[in-house]
Amino acid sequence: MAMRFTPTEMTPAERALQAEVREFLAAEMPTGDNTPGNDRALGMGAGKNKEFSKKLAERGWVGMAMPKRYGGHDRNAVDRFIVVEELLRAGAPVGYHWVSDRQTASVILKFGTDDQKERFIPPICRGELGFSIGMSEPDSGSDLASVSTRATRAEGGWLLNGTKIWTSGAHENDWFVVLCRTSPMEDGNKHQGLSQLLVDLNSEGLEKNGIPFLDGSPGFNEVVFNDVFVPDENVVGELGMGWAQNTTEMAYERGGPDRWLSAYGVVEELMRHHAGTSLEDRAAEVLGWATARFFGLHNMSFTVARMIDTGQAPSIEAALVKEMGTRFEQDVLLRLLEFVEEEPDPGSMLLYQRLLAKAILTGPSFTIRGGTVEVLRSVASKGLRA
Amino acid sequence: MTATDPTTDPGMVDELLVDSAYRLFAGVCSFEAVQKAEADGWAPAIWDAVAEAGFAWIGVPDTAGGSGGTLADACAVLLAAGTHAAPIPLAETGILGGWLLAGAGLTVPDGPVSVVPGATGDSLSATLNGDGSVALAGIAARVPWARRADRIAALVGTADGPRVVSIPGGSGAVRPGTNLAGEPRDDVDLTGVTVPADSVGVPAADATADNLRLRGALSRVMLMAGALEAMSRLTVEYTEQRQQFGRPVARFQAVQQHLVWGAQDAAITKMAAQVAARDASRDFAGATFQIASARTIAEGCASTATRWAHQAHGAMGMTQEYALHHLSRRLWSWRQEWAAPNEWATRVGRMAESAGADNLFPLITG
Numbered sequence: 001m002a003m004r005f006t007p008t009e010m011t012p013a014e015r016a017l018q019a020e021v022r023e024f025l026a027a028e029m030p031t032g033d034n035t036p037g038n039d040r041a042l043g044m045g046a047g048k049n050k051e052f053s054k055k056l057a058e059r060g061w062v063g064m065a066m067p068k069r070y071g072g073h074d075r076n077a078v079d080r081f082i083v084v085e086e087l088l089r090a091g092a093p094v095g096y097h098w099v100s101d102r103q104t105a106s107v108i109l110k111f112g113t114d115d116q117k118e119r120f121i122p123p124i125c126r127g128e129l130g131f132s133i134g135m136s137e138p139d140s141g142s143d144l145a146s147v148s149t150r151a152t153r154a155e156g157g158w159l160l161n162g163t164k165i166w167t168s169g170a171h172e173n174d175w176f177v178v179l180c181r182t183s184p185m186e187d188g189n190k191h192q193g194l195s196q197l198l199v200d201l202n203s204e205g206l207e208k209n210g211i212p213f214l215d216g217s218p219g220f221n222e223v224v225f226n227d228v229f230v231p232d233e234n235v236v237g238e239l240g241m242g243w244a245q246n247t248t249e250m251a252y253e254r255g256g257p258d259r260w261l262s263a264y265g266v267v268e269e270l271m272r273h274h275a276g277t278s279l280e281d282r283a284a285e286v287l288g289w290a291t292a293r294f295f296g297l298h299n300m301s302f303t304v305a306r307m308i309d310t311g312q313a314p315s316i317e318a319a320l321v322k323e324m325g326t327r328f329e330q331d332v333l334l335r336l337l338e339f340v341e342e343e344p345d346p347g348s349m350l351l352y353q354r355l356l357a358k359a360i361l362t363g364p365s366f367t368i369r370g371g372t373v374e375v376l377r378s379v380a381s382k383g384l385r386a
Numbered sequence: 387m388t389a390t391d392p393t394t395d396p397g398m399v400d401e402l403l404v405d406s407a408y409r410l411f412a413g414v415c416s417f418e419a420v421q422k423a424e425a426d427g428w429a430p431a432i433w434d435a436v437a438e439a440g441f442a443w444i445g446v447p448d449t450a451g452g453s454g455g456t457l458a459d460a461c462a463v464l465l466a467a468g469t470h471a472a473p474i475p476l477a478e479t480g481i482l483g484g485w486l487l488a489g490a491g492l493t494v495p496d497g498p499v500s501v502v503p504g505a506t507g508d509s510l511s512a513t514l515n516g517d518g519s520v521a522l523a524g525i526a527a528r529v530p531w532a533r534r535a536d537r538i539a540a541l542v543g544t545a546d547g548p549r550v551v552s553i554p555g556g557s558g559a560v561r562p563g564t565n566l567a568g569e570p571r572d573d574v575d576l577t578g579v580t581v582p583a584d585s586v587g588v589p590a591a592d593a594t595a596d597n598l599r600l601r602g603a604l605s606r607v608m609l610m611a612g613a614l615e616a617m618s619r620l621t622v623e624y625t626e627q628r629q630q631f632g633r634p635v636a637r638f639q640a641v642q643q644h645l646v647w648g649a650q651d652a653a654i655t656k657m658a659a660q661v662a663a664r665d666a667s668r669d670f671a672g673a674t675f676q677i678a679s680a681r682t683i684a685e686g687c688a689s690t691a692t693r694w695a696h697q698a699h700g701a702m703g704m705t706q707e708y709a710l711h712h713l714s715r716r717l718w719s720w721r722q723e724w725a726a727p728n729e730w731a732t733r734v735g736r737m738a739e740s741a742g743a744d745n746l747f748p749l750i751t752g
Contacts, residue, residue: 003649003652003653005653005656005657006660007657007660007661007664009664009752018751022748031743031744085751086747089747264747267746268743268746268747269743271738271739271742271743271746272743275742275743278739279735279736279739281728281732283735284732284735284736284739285728285731285732285735286731286735287734287735287738287739288678288682288730288731288732288733288734288735288736288737288738289682289686289731289734289735291679291734291735291737291738291746291749291750292658292678292679292680292682292683292731292734293654293683294750295658295675295676295679295683295750296654296655296657296658296679296680296683297654298750298751299657299658299661300653300654300657303657317653320646320649320650320653323646323650324647324650324654374639376646377639377642377643377646378639378642380646380649381636381642381645381646384618384622384645384646384649385622385626385636
């Protein structure tokens with residue numbers, strides 16, 4: 001199958017939205033602030049700032065594609081693409097609402113009950129509800145269908161037991177969607193009998209243990225369930241259909257700008273640092289290579305969003321973009337080192353140096369989080385021969 | 387074929403025209419025909435079919451002897467030509483040489499035209515005589531199909547400003563050369579050749595040396611985008627058929643990596659190429675960034691994708707009897723045409739630098 005990447009472009013209304021977001025961000029996050037502790041974020045690894053999330057929501061930029069009757073704005077994937085691209089580009093603190101906005105609201109809208117939609121989507125759209133992702137387990141990473149967290153029948157609901165791991169933001173977020181086994185595996189068909197449950201991260205019997213990232217920063221967690229009670233009304237969609245729901249959850253969002261903008265802030269700050277001095281040819285060449293690739297990836301990612309809106313189900317295209325975009329994020333850092341002379345120091349007095357150090361230290365996550373490049377290659381290559 | 391008049395948007399491609407271009411190239415650019423073109427240095431049957439359909443002159447105004455249509459249409463036809471490794475001077479006849487001639491009010495012949503690309507080693511110089519003729523000296527380097535062109539268009543500097551000269555085919559001494567795909571890239575010693583006044587014109591306002599170079603670069607972007615797409619498809623097909631260890635080699639993860647990376651190289655190049663062509667067709671002066679970026683992307687992808695495709699093909703891809711080399715050898719050639727080492731990436735970098743940090747992202751997103 002040929003990839004269906006047809007160029008698209010912004011309508012006047014979409015351009016106006018882009019301008020509006022740029023104006024908002026220029027006021028909210030003025031550039032040139034070099035104070036340590038105030039650093040812009042690098043892509044979706046952004047910190048959580050509930051005030052900022054609320055402010056964005058007030059502008060109508062959280063849960064944009066959700067229906068108005070659930071507090072959304074009846075916008076589409078392209079509008080969300082435009083807003084998110086600008087937020088990530090600016091290094092905005094989008095962490096608190098990030099997962100809710102990107103995937104949880106869509107899953108609930110698509111598979112949830114009316115009651116779930118009314119309970120969860122409006123607060124998500126207000127920027128008041130932070131979700132984590134409850135997929136990975138100590139023994140289930142890329143092979144997610146092998147999850148062993150299990151829910152057993154209880155009066156009016158389920159008792160959850162097991163362990164989730166690498167759960168980003170579980171210590172600060174409110175809820176997460178847990179993929180678990182609700183009926184035993186039959187005939188080795190591991191895709192059957194899985195369900196998605198909405199679980200309050202402050203439930204009784206739920207234990208959160210922080211796992212420091214390699215540079216000592218917080219973020220990762222292990223979440224242990226000891227007979228955590230989950231009422232029936234928190235089962236998302238159809239019991240036993242969790243696998244299909246889970247695979248749809250990330251299928252399209254994979255092609256978003258969060259998959260190629262993680263190193264962008266380093267490039268922009270490096271240019272700011274060099275403003276007023278002429279770049280050496282070698283530096284200009286690297287900057288040109290990166291800029292050209294940003295241009296190409298922007299257009300591909302934008303097209304994926306347009307395809308979602310025109311009902312073309314771009315799951316293969318999205319996998320292709322994520323695989324290449326995340327490798328590019330790592331390549332950018334390597335190529336910058338062709339001309340950056342200072343040794344990296346996370347505590348440097350220079351913002352671009354701090355960002356570069358942070359990007360190098362978090363770089364390994366780019367090609368792993370949200371599906372490893374190895375898994376994505378397998379998904380994409382099936383699409384190529386289909 | 388005459389392209390339909392551009393409606394309101396010159397960035398839109400005439401899809402019917404492009405469909406018929408794909409059909410025509412698929413019909414005439416058989417493996418044998420492309421192979422024979424290399425041995426003979428010319429492909430008369432392919433040229434005749436393409437010329438008959440008018441595809442060589444898309445983007446050249448019909449009032450000047452062209453086929454009409456937009457630059458976007460011409461670029462889409464070049465992409466189709468790249469897909470089929472069409473061994474003819476298509477860009478040279480139309481959007482490069484034809485464009486120069488038409489803009490200068492000179493006759494666009496109905497045979498193949500070439501253009502002097504100003505490649506490394508070029509020493510062509512010109513003197514404007516009192517009677518309006520132009521005396522040439524030096525070597526026009528790496529002129530595509532010079533030996534077969536009816537006319538060679540060149541943009542030259544004179545004491546009276548730039549001139550377009552329409553050099554008759556057969557002028558000067560041709561030293562035959564080829565690119566890595568065996569396509570003629572001849573050096574022509576034009577010392578002592580005088581181009582008569584009726585074949586000399588003042589270039590159109592937009593026919594600057596830089597715009598010619600940008601057009602040359604854009605032409606190679608389109609050809610590379612087409613070849614990369616075809617190469618990706620060929621590689622997927624081959625690895626599905628080729629069995630080792632009891633299953634198609636495409637089922638091995640290590641091979642899947644080559645397939646996916648090659649498909650990505652093809653997809654990002656085509657995307658950048660089509661955006662550049664669209665924007666250049668609307669406002670050429672405003673599309674320098676897009677063209678230079680697309681050229682930068684294409685060059686890198688041509689290098690990596692040929693590697694993945696050959697690796698996935700194993701020994702079969704190294705043989706003359708299998709079509710991969712029609713694409714890979716062209717990609718290895720085109721990536722260096724209309725380009726000095728790092729020229730285009732550096733140019734994008736300088737544009738980014740002058741945009742500055744605050745305006746870098748607006749530059750990227752258009």
